[in-house]
Amino acid sequence: MFSRAPLEAPRVIAVVHLPALPGAPRYDGHLSALFAKARTEAVQLEAAGADAIIVENFGDTPFFPDVVPPVTVAAMAVVVADIVRAVRIPVGVNVLRNDVRAALSVAAVTGAGFVRVNVHAGARVTDQGILQGKAHETLRERRLISADHVSIFADVHVKHSAALAERSIAEEARELNERAAVDAVLVTGGSTGAAPDEETVALVREAVVDTPLYVASGVTPENAASLLRHADGCIIGSALKYRGDARREVDEKRAKEVISYLKSLSGAEKR
16 A cells, blocks of 8 residues: 655656547447557556556546446456556556446456545535445455555545535545545546645645645646645646647657656655
């Protein structure tokens, strides 16, 4: 598992955005090409300096709320296993929209080291309806399938969602950390590619002092210094693609420049 101690410098986790998988409305039928593209992108991101990679079924919109079909789990397992073999850095799994059981299963059988869950505790209104956290089930499932080595990264006030009842982000982050037993807390802006404001990140940092905190959307060279002052690292995807578009291919030159800059930020600048 990732250390719960604060990191010395920002850790950069790069995103592999998968095209639509079999069964999804936009799947194009070219499975071998899809796998090859994902593997190539992961290798490019490692070469650009990423410290870890997270793989997500980004192209599967519209997403199932919390249980994806078996074909999605199978496809994710194959592509993640291929990426784990292709790179030497940690690999994570995010099964959108909120199927953490599937993500844990994929991680357990492929050697991936962490999963992301959008709603681990509490409830949020999303375009998939109301998503409810199932931390009580997830943590027991992790133990049941002998996947204690798999870290759980969980969002607070996740993007593309709204609260059922207003509670402060600091309060929810504190409960996520202390009562839902996460290994890292993620804070995002309102949508893909949108950054949270610095004040929000600072509030979450105060609530989860001893747990790794990641800015998980919208990090760019322009805002990184202020956002990462309060965080241990970031999950970054769109900013490493051509024209900053998550649906496009990795811009290798830009990815190297951006990741190099993020990693150059001094740990002394934080907090």
